[in-house]
Amino acid sequence: MSVSVSVSVRKERLTGVEKLQGSFETRTHTRTLCRARPLLGTIVEVVVDTESETLGHAAIDRAFETISVIQKRMSFHDPSSAVSRLNREADKHAVSVDDKTFRVLEIAQEFHEASEGVFDITIAPELEEAGFLPGKYALGSGRPAPVWPRRGVRSDVRYQTGAGRTLPVTADIELFPDRFVRFRRPDLRIDLGGIAKGFAVDEAVATLQAFGIESGLINAGGDLQVFGPRQFTVEIRDPSAPGKMVAALPIRNQAISTSAHYFADRISATALTGPFVDPRTRALAAPALSVTVIAPSAVFADALTKVVMINPIGCLPVLQRFVAAALMVDRKGAIFCTPNWHAKVDDAA
Amino acid sequence: MSMNDWIPFITGSVALIGTTVPGVANTYLTIEQAQQSVFPQRTCSPSNVTLTADQQRTIESRSGVRVRSREIKAWKVGGGGWFLVDEVIGKHEYITYAVGLNGDGSVKQIEILDYRETYGYQVRDAAWRQQFAGKTAQAPLKLDQDIRNISGATLSSRHITEGVRRLLATYEVALR
Numbered sequence: 001m002s003v004s005v006s007v008s009v010r011k012e013r014l015t016g017v018e019k020l021q022g023s024f025e026t027r028t029h030t031r032t033l034c035r036a037r038p039l040l041g042t043i044v045e046v047v048v049d050t051e052s053e054t055l056g057h058a059a060i061d062r063a064f065e066t067i068s069v070i071q072k073r074m075s076f077h078d079p080s081s082a083v084s085r086l087n088r089e090a091d092k093h094a095v096s097v098d099d100k101t102f103r104v105l106e107i108a109q110e111f112h113e114a115s116e117g118v119f120d121i122t123i124a125p126e127l128e129e130a131g132f133l134p135g136k137y138a139l140g141s142g143r144p145a146p147v148w149p150r151r152g153v154r155s156d157v158r159y160q161t162g163a164g165r166t167l168p169v170t171a172d173i174e175l176f177p178d179r180f181v182r183f184r185r186p187d188l189r190i191d192l193g194g195i196a197k198g199f200a201v202d203e204a205v206a207t208l209q210a211f212g213i214e215s216g217l218i219n220a221g222g223d224l225q226v227f228g229p230r231q232f233t234v235e236i237r238d239p240s241a242p243g244k245m246v247a248a249l250p251i252r253n254q255a256i257s258t259s260a261h262y263f264a265d266r267i268s269a270t271a272l273t274g275p276f277v278d279p280r281t282r283a284l285a286a287p288a289l290s291v292t293v294i295a296p297s298a299v300f301a302d303a304l305t306k307v308v309m310i311n312p313i314g315c316l317p318v319l320q321r322f323v324a325a326a327l328m329v330d331r332k333g334a335i336f337c338t339p340n341w342h343a344k345v346d347d348a349a
Numbered sequence: 350m351s352m353n354d355w356i357p358f359i360t361g362s363v364a365l366i367g368t369t370v371p372g373v374a375n376t377y378l379t380i381e382q383a384q385q386s387v388f389p390q391r392t393c394s395p396s397n398v399t400l401t402a403d404q405q406r407t408i409e410s411r412s413g414v415r416v417r418s419r420e421i422k423a424w425k426v427g428g429g430g431w432f433l434v435d436e437v438i439g440k441h442e443y444i445t446y447a448v449g450l451n452g453d454g455s456v457k458q459i460e461i462l463d464y465r466e467t468y469g470y471q472v473r474d475a476a477w478r479q480q481f482a483g484k485t486a487q488a489p490l491k492l493d494q495d496i497r498n499i500s501g502a503t504l505s506s507r508h509i510t511e512g513v514r515r516l517l518a519t520y521e522v523a524l525r
Contacts, residue, residue, distance in 0.1 A: 035460065038461070038505075041506055042506050043509075061386070336355040337355065338355060338356075341358070
């Protein structure tokens with residue numbers, strides 16, 4: 001039997017909402033708009049509190065657009081994406097990318113460094129090999145599994161960012177000023193799957209805020225960010241017992257992200273279980289069944305779930321560094337949390 | 350606070366553990382609101398279509414998706430285009446969604462109208478998981494192509510993708 005955690009949102013019933021009557025607009029009353037579209041391989045839900053329905057819908061439209069642009073640029077599958085172009089050309093010459101893709105690469109490097117190599121966007125070949133990404137080594141391709149060289153965990157290569165900061169980068173990816181990127185290893189391929197969804201949620205929240213939306217929520221199938229003064233209740237459920245709740249978290253101004261082993265029961269226990277590769281050994285890792293992280297931003301929460309999943313013991317200082325807390329369900333169904341979990345959740349409320 | 354080790358999780362509100370939570374139905378937009386959103390300032394005139402058995406077969410073979418209903422809920426949009434409302438099954442329940450097609454038949458916008466599911470992940474339901482029993486790397490699922498690390502693509506989103514493919518074929522066969 002397996003237990004994994006899923007996240008659901010219980011929206012508080014609206015208060016003080018009145019239907020528009022006659023030609024008078026009830027400006028003093030806040031109403032809540034909820035919309036959803038299929039994006040990022042899931043159903044993305046946007047909730048906003050607004051005094052103007054027109055403005056609210058315009059903000060939501062733009063937020064969906066933001067997500068759609070990020071999806072297009074960072075897709076591993078779309079040959080016209082920035083990621084695909086990097087994967088084709090960046091080992092031959094430096095490639096200039098858009099600011100958002102470059103920002104994600106910067107964040108990825110930061111997490112790579114902070115996690116001592118656990119978070120790694122260059123594990124695409126292993127994911128492909130395991131059948132989680134399309135590619136020449138995808139499941140059923142009939143090709144033998146390739147042997148990938150082990151890389152150094154840390155690197156002393158550094159670059160100067162526009163803001164004058166210096167960040168370490170992996171030995172394999174170089175980031176240059178003016179958003180140029182170069183891969184130092186032929187055959188290197190990146191996949192931003194462990195971070196792009198959280199990034200898209202953060203960017204979409206920023207879009208809403210630019211429209212003057214004060215509070216709301218974006219939920220991209222488990223990557224969720226709540227912003228503003230309103231409190232939302234996020235339920236963590238026990239899917240092995242449908243409808244049973246593990247915990248209900250009152251959340252305010254926080255992001256929460258859950259990573260689970262989607263196919264834990266699909267293939268035998270000795271074979272792969274989920275799209276988590278330990279970059280240090282480049283083998284599929286699966287110590288925990290499900291990890292939930294609460295953090296100040298969705299991109300942090302998204303990236304940190306992978307760090308916790310792969311390295312549950314060593315991850316604690318990393319969580320602390322990013323002001324995050326985690327909850328983990330192990331293979332036996334026991335639930336554990338980091339010592340700061342309750343304080344963090346109380347903080348969020 | 351020291352972060353030396355994991356501790357057993359004890360919820361603050363012990364009474365909540367094991368509480369049964371009813372599924373929440375989310376209605377995002379009414380049909381009229383969705384029409385407003387997809388085709389602002391345009392008129393949508395009801396123009397439902399009943400597919401013939403022949404058309405049904407053609408749509409199925411072109412899209413690779415089963416046609417469950419021959420009744421197509423369609424609106425003709427003033428100035429060109431179509432507004433279609435369709436249903437697909439998510440994990441357990443129907444998802445109602447709308448697709449706006451431009452005059453040339455390309456997708457303008459997709460909006461979810463009604464979604465009665467809890468959020469979460471595919472591996473929630475024992476019956477659903479059962480279908481994967483015995484599958485190995487040598488007997489891959491067609492689903493593999495769609496399993497994206499970027500999100501752990503949900504079944505719901507995959508079914509919407511299939512539904513849109515079916516509607517695009519429907520447009521070619523019956524609406525164009």
